[in-house]
Amino acid sequence: xxxxxxxxxxxxxxxxxxxxxxxxxxxxxxDIYLFELSRSFPGILFSFFKNIIDPLSRxxxxxxxxxxxxxxxxxxxxxxxxxxNEKKFEIIRSQTDFDIEKVKDLFAYTSLVCRHxxxxxxxxxxxxxxxxxxxxxxxxxxxxxxxxxxINFFNLEHKVSSFPSGHTxxxxxxxxxxxxxxxxxYFVIISFAILMGLSRxxxxxxxxxxxxxxxxxGSLVPIILYNYSFKDKIEKIKKKHDxxxxxxxxxxxxxxxx
Numbered sequence: 001x002x003x004x005x006x007x008x009x010x011x012x013x014x015x016x017x018x019x020x021x022x023x024x025x026x027x028x029x030x031d032i033y034l035f036e037l038s039r040s041f042p043g044i045l046f047s048f049f050k051n052i053i054d055p056l057s058r059x060x061x062x063x064x065x066x067x068x069x070x071x072x073x074x075x076x077x078x079x080x081x082x083x084x085n086e087k088k089f090e091i092i093r094s095q096t097d098f099d100i101e102k103v104k105d106l107f108a109y110t111s112l113v114c115r116h117x118x119x120x121x122x123x124x125x126x127x128x129x130x131x132x133x134x135x136x137x138x139x140x141x142x143x144x145x146x147x148x149x150x151i152n153f154f155n156l157e158h159k160v161s162s163f164p165s166g167h168t169x170x171x172x173x174x175x176x177x178x179x180x181x182x183x184x185x186y187f188v189i190i191s192f193a194i195l196m197g198l199s200r201x202x203x204x205x206x207x208x209x210x211x212x213x214x215x216x217x218g219s220l221v222p223i224i225l226y227n228y229s230f231k232d233k234i235e236k237i238k239k240k241h242d243x244x245x246x247x248x249x250x251x252x253x254x255x256x257x258x
Contacts, residue, residue, distance in 0.1 A: 007223045019216050026209040027137075034208045035140055038201050049199035057196050062121040062170045069114035075255055076114075079107045088258045095254050102241050106251050109237045113181060116222070116230045120173050124221035128169045128214065129158075137163035140204050165206045165214035168197035172218030180226055182245070193218075 009015055026034075082088045083100060092103060136155030138148040139162040148160060155161055175193035179186060197215055200206040206214075226234075 007227075010219055011223050011227070019212070023209050023213050023216075026212060027207075031207040031209050035201060041202075046202050049195075049202040053195050053199040054203060057167055057171065057199065060171075060174060062125055062173070065174065066118050066121055069117045072114045072252065073111055073118075075252070076107050076111045079104070079255075082255070082258070091258050092251070092254050096247070096250055098247075098251070102243075103251070105237045105241055106243060106248060107255075109234065110248055110252065112230055112233055112237075116180075116225060117177055119229075120177055120222040120225050121170065123225070124169055124173045124218055125166065127221065128164055128166050128217055131164055131213075131217070132158065132161035132166070135163045136161050137207075137210065140207060162206050163210045163213055164217050165197065165200050165210040167200050168193075168206075168211050168214030169218035171196035172215045173222055174218075176219045176222045180222065 082092070083104065089100070089103070092098070093100075096103070098106065133154060133156070136152035138150055138152065138160055142148040142160050143150055152160075171193040175189045178189055182189075193215070197211040200211060201208065
């Protein structure tokens with residue numbers, strides 16, 4: 001993974017300075033031009049983003065994923081009692097062929113991943129909304145049609161503020177989280193996140209600088225949390241056991257039905 005995506009670079013001060021400078025240049029010199037240029041693109045592109053990408057982004061709404069993760073954590077909260085119950089543990093053992101130590105560790109692994117998802121999606125979303133309030137950058141609709149200034153610091157009209165893009169932040173948070181744990185399909189995952197970001201321009205909701213800022217914020221939070229709160233525990237379990245995603249699904253399936 002390090003050879004394909006340099007996570008350490010993404011959280012470095014140098015990259016922060018670079019991306020901040022890039023966003024400033026976009027904001028002051030290219031945002032309006034690129035947004036207006038996008039209006040000249042073929043209608044099929046607008047239809048693609050409106051009818052395909054935008055509905056998918058709603059399905060992958062962070063709140064939906066947070067709820068799923070919280071339910072998983074709730075299911076795993078009494079794993080010790082299940083393991084102590086000989087009949088229930090025997091069902092899990094017979095269906096998964098895992099010994100007691102592996103069962104404990106895989107339940108712990110699942111809980112760690114879920115916590116990482118919940119904290120990353122929630123924290124990135126909170127920071128994103130705070131930044132929207134602080135900078136108060138107007139959405140294209142309000143800037144072009146309703147006479148709003150491009151920047152109105154500490155603007156309480158949340159619906160007006162567009163910087164950073166919340167949808168793009170969520171898309172990249174989810175993309176990075178999946179990449180961290182799957183370690184495959186980089187191109188497909190990142191491409192889909194980029195499409196979700198671009199859709200916000202074609203849906204007339206954001207300027208390009210909003211998208212770049214949302215992508216950076218969305219990528220940054222999961223990586224920092226992983227490095228400082230989850231990496232050591234995750235790697236410790238992975239060194240002890242060989243397992244695949246299907247093993248976790250099978251374990252959780254039998255957890256639900258016993």
